[in-house]
Amino acid sequence: MIANLFAPLLATAGHGAQTLSQTLPQTLHAVEPTVAGMHPVLAACVTLAIAGLCLGLALCLYRLVRGPSLTDRVLAADLLSLHVVGLVVVLTVYLRSAVFFDAALAVGILGFVSTVGFAQYIHAVAGNAEHPNQKAAGISTASVSGASS
Amino acid sequence: MNTAFDLCAAAALLVGLFFFVVGAVGIIRMPDAYHRLHAATKSSTLGLMGLLLAATLHLGVSELGVKALAVMLFLFVANPIGSHLLAKAALKAQTPLWAGTLSDEHHEDSASE
Numbered sequence: 001m002i003a004n005l006f007a008p009l010l011a012t013a014g015h016g017a018q019t020l021s022q023t024l025p026q027t028l029h030a031v032e033p034t035v036a037g038m039h040p041v042l043a044a045c046v047t048l049a050i051a052g053l054c055l056g057l058a059l060c061l062y063r064l065v066r067g068p069s070l071t072d073r074v075l076a077a078d079l080l081s082l083h084v085v086g087l088v089v090v091l092t093v094y095l096r097s098a099v100f101f102d103a104a105l106a107v108g109i110l111g112f113v114s115t116v117g118f119a120q121y122i123h124a125v126a127g128n129a130e131h132p133n134q135k136a137a138g139i140s141t142a143s144v145s146g147a148s149s
Numbered sequence: 150m151n152t153a154f155d156l157c158a159a160a161a162l163l164v165g166l167f168f169f170v171v172g173a174v175g176i177i178r179m180p181d182a183y184h185r186l187h188a189a190t191k192s193s194t195l196g197l198m199g200l201l202l203a204a205t206l207h208l209g210v211s212e213l214g215v216k217a218l219a220v221m222l223f224l225f226v227a228n229p230i231g232s233h234l235l236a237k238a239a240l241k242a243q244t245p246l247w248a249g250t251l252s253d254e255h256h257e258d259s260a261s262e
Contacts, residue, residue, distance in 0.1 A: 001204060007247040012219070015232070026237070030227055037191035038155065038239075039151075039152055039155035039156065039159070039192070040158070041156060041159045042155045042157070042158055042207070045158075045162045045163055045166075046162065046172050047169065048163070048166065049163075049165070049166045049200070049211050050164050052166045052169060052170050053166070053169060053197070056169050056170055056172070057174035057261060059173040059174065059176060059177050060173060060176060062177060063177060063185075069182055069239070069244045069245075070184040070186060070242070071186075071235060071238065071239040071242065071244050072182050074172040074235060075176070075182070075232075076176060076188075078189070078190075078232075078235075079172065079173070079189045079193055079233060082196075082197060082224075082228075083173070083184040083193075084168065084192040085220075086165070086169055086196065086197055087206055089197070089200040089201055089203075089204050090200060092204045092208070093158065093162070093203055093204050093207045093208075096207070096208065096212040097206065098211075098212065098216065101204075101213060101216050101217070101220075102216075103206055104220055105219065105220050105223070108220060108223060108224060108227070109227075110222075111182070112227040112228075112230075112231050114230040115232075115235060116230070116231055117236070118235075118238075119231070119234035119237070120234070120238070121233045122235075122238035122239070122241070122242050123237065123238040123241050123242070125242070126238065126241040126243070127241065137180075138175055141225055147253065
């Protein structure tokens with residue numbers, strides 16, 4: 001079943017020169033059997049969900065690259081990990097098997113731990129004005145001394 | 150019966166997707182880090198609830214249902230804690246506020262101490 005899902009991707013990778021319009025019909029045909037047992041409305045919703053989550057991933061990546069402060073970047077990374085969890089859950093619905101569900105929990109825990117770690121880092125760097133990385137956390141020394149007085 | 154479950158799963162999937170997309174748009178459109186925290190964390194928690202509910206409905210109540218419940222409980226606890234810590238760190242790091250902010254009670258409180 002899993003090999004079925006990834007076969008069209010591998011086939012597409014093989015024909016680098018082929019255009020998308022040529023490879024797309026084959027791809028849809030190869031994926032069809034796994035969707036067969038599903039209600040057509042649910043199948044459409046799964047496709048829509050994958051598209052929407054990928055759009056969300058792109059927006060998060062934009063914020064991750066662009067984010068003016070380190071807080072924005074960490075937040076974007078956290079939301080990115082949650083989107084990955086969402087994609088794994090949608091994959092579970094799509095494949096009708098719970099094989100990947102542990103991956104969802106693992107990615108969720110990993111995202112939470114990394115968020116907490118980065119939050120502690122930002123907190124620690126903000127407390128230490130001499131730290132060389134203070135610019136990364138978006139600190140201005142004058143306002144720090146003003147707040148602590 | 151199966152059709153009804155599938156349609157409910159589709160509805161839950163769409164609700165979850167809606168919240169996820171709203172969160173992702175919020176993280177792009179909001180003006181400063183605190184607004185982005187507000188937009189991203191709550192909507193993503195609720196969005197994941199929808200997706201997990203859809204998975205549980207589609208696969209039936211089994212070991213997967215328990216696992217989905219575990220993930221839900223974990224995220225319900227972990228997501229607010231993470232965003233709270235991040236907001237505290239952002240305040241400590243003096244992350245700039247939006248220019249249109251009307252009142253900054255945290256700064257006033259820490260200045261009067």
